[in-house]
Amino acid sequence: MKVLEGIKVLDFGRFIAGPYCAALLADYGAEVIRIDRVEGGEDRYIVPVTEGGEGAMFLQLNRNKRSLTLDLASPEGRDIVRKLVAGADVVVANMPPRTLKSLGLDYESLCAVRPDIILVAPNAFGTSEAVRDRVGFDGVGQALSGAVHIAGTPGQPQKAMVPVVDFATSFACALGTVLALYERKQSGKGQEVNASLLCTGLNMASGALIEEALLGLDRPATRNRASGYAPSDIFKARDGWFITQVIGPAMFRNWTRLVGRPELLDDPRFADDRLRGEHGEFLSGVMSDWCRDKTLGECLALLEKARIPAGRVNSPRQALQDETVQAADLIHWMDYPGAPRQVPIFATPVSLSRTPPEIRQRAPLNGEHTDEILAGIGLGAQEIAGLRQRNIV
Numbered sequence: 001m002k003v004l005e006g007i008k009v010l011d012f013g014r015f016i017a018g019p020y021c022a023a024l025l026a027d028y029g030a031e032v033i034r035i036d037r038v039e040g041g042e043d044r045y046i047v048p049v050t051e052g053g054e055g056a057m058f059l060q061l062n063r064n065k066r067s068l069t070l071d072l073a074s075p076e077g078r079d080i081v082r083k084l085v086a087g088a089d090v091v092v093a094n095m096p097p098r099t100l101k102s103l104g105l106d107y108e109s110l111c112a113v114r115p116d117i118i119l120v121a122p123n124a125f126g127t128s129e130a131v132r133d134r135v136g137f138d139g140v141g142q143a144l145s146g147a148v149h150i151a152g153t154p155g156q157p158q159k160a161m162v163p164v165v166d167f168a169t170s171f172a173c174a175l176g177t178v179l180a181l182y183e184r185k186q187s188g189k190g191q192e193v194n195a196s197l198l199c200t201g202l203n204m205a206s207g208a209l210i211e212e213a214l215l216g217l218d219r220p221a222t223r224n225r226a227s228g229y230a231p232s233d234i235f236k237a238r239d240g241w242f243i244t245q246v247i248g249p250a251m252f253r254n255w256t257r258l259v260g261r262p263e264l265l266d267d268p269r270f271a272d273d274r275l276r277g278e279h280g281e282f283l284s285g286v287m288s289d290w291c292r293d294k295t296l297g298e299c300l301a302l303l304e305k306a307r308i309p310a311g312r313v314n315s316p317r318q319a320l321q322d323e324t325v326q327a328a329d330l331i332h333w334m335d336y337p338g339a340p341r342q343v344p345i346f347a348t349p350v351s352l353s354r355t356p357p358e359i360r361q362r363a364p365l366n367g368e369h370t371d372e373i374l375a376g377i378g379l380g381a382q383e384i385a386g387l388r389q390r391n392i393v
């Protein structure tokens with residue numbers, strides 16, 4: 001028995017924030033229907049990797065779902081949405097309130113059909129009137145929060161090239177959904193679950209923001225080198241790069257021994273994390289000298305022995321072949337129509353011991369389950385054929 005078995009989710013999500021939240025719910029047994037555009041939603045085709053044009057991340061973000069194509073702009077499409085909502089527990093739709101309203105997916109319209117519905121509607125900047133209808137992507141959340149400035153070099157800001165803000169927003173939304181379902185059991189009522197890319201970004205950058213607010217330290221751009229502790233940087237060994245982060249006095253002591261510089265322990269310039277951070281360039285230099293003539297394997301083994309967190313900087317190919325990644329057993333290889341090889345789908349990031357999540361079904365083709373879903377709400381074969389002819393499904 002899966003934790004969310006019997007919970008029905010309609011996923012109107014697009015790109016990452018909404019779809020990944022719905023995928024997490026699906027991993028735990030919720031029955032998720034992805035509502036696709038008739039011609040295929042734009043997020044299906046970003047960075048195509050299959051003959052049909054499905055994008056790489058689409059395959060990860062939409063496992064365990066069925067797909068129904070629907071023109072939400074048509075009255076007949078809206079009618080079908082209402083029928084589906086009547087039998088649903090959760091609607092996921094990462095669109096601004098104005099768009100939700102224009103599609104009949106705002107909380108009031110959904111409640112009129114299903115009073116205890118839970119609407120999960122993350123947006124770009126939150127729910128206050130001045131900002132709620134503006135659009136945004138992951139990078140905007142990263143940039144506004146200060147993270148892009150800190151990660152850059154002076155004069156050259158740098159965004160993380162993986163969508164950290166989107167994914168963290170998805171996790172927050174999945175938590176909100178489960179809390180709302182839990183609360184509904186007691187109150188019998190649904191509610192709206194809101195999150196925003198900006199709020200996630202501010203949470204993630206909170207260390208630097210609180211430092212600025214309290215101490216006026218408007219952190220400069222220091223690229224890979226952390227400024228609040230050190231050494232914490234990316235280093236070059238003889239045959240490749242690795243990352244290491246030394247935080248706190250015990251780890252610093254271990255590090256001075258490892259690099260053969262025990263005198264640094266008594267140097268007032270390195271008395272605590274903050275001071276070490278201020279002199280991070282010097283400490284990074286010591287570390288660079290230490291690893292320059294060693295192999296990556298030697299560096300990592302010595303750091304591991306000294307209990308200092310470290311890891312090889314992998315290319316995507318190296319990541320898939322990495323011994324640690326393989327030993328952790330986190331990849332589920334799946335077939336996908338038109339894919340040149342099996343697709344690696346990465347495990348649900350949170351597991352439960354008695355009722356574990358499961359990746360059981362590949363992402364759906366566009367509209368793959370349209371007929372069976374429509375039959376499930378009482379439409380006959382002829383009716384469905386008519387809708388298809390008029391491009392409504």
Ligand SMILES: CC(C)(COP(=O)(O)OP(=O)(O)OC[C@H]1O[C@@H](n2cnc3c(N)ncnc32)[C@H](O)[C@@H]1OP(=O)(O)O)[C@@H](O)C(=O)NCCC(=O)NCCSC(=O)C(=O)O
Pocket residue numbers: 014015016017018035036037038070071072073094095096098099102103122123124134135136137138139163166197
């Ligand atoms: C994702 C967005 C940037 C996309 O912006 P837009 O393309 O301008 O989309 P809108 O949501 O305003 O919708 C555009 C129009 O499409 C219409 N629309 C949408 N779906 C349908 C279907 N199925 N059928 C018919 N019409 C449709 C909708 O009514 C709007 O019509 P009109 O009303 O007539 O215009 C925005 O929705 C947004 O900011 N969402 C909240 C934040 C968020 O989640 N961002 C993405 C995270 S993922 C990410 O950052 C990443 O992948 O990277």
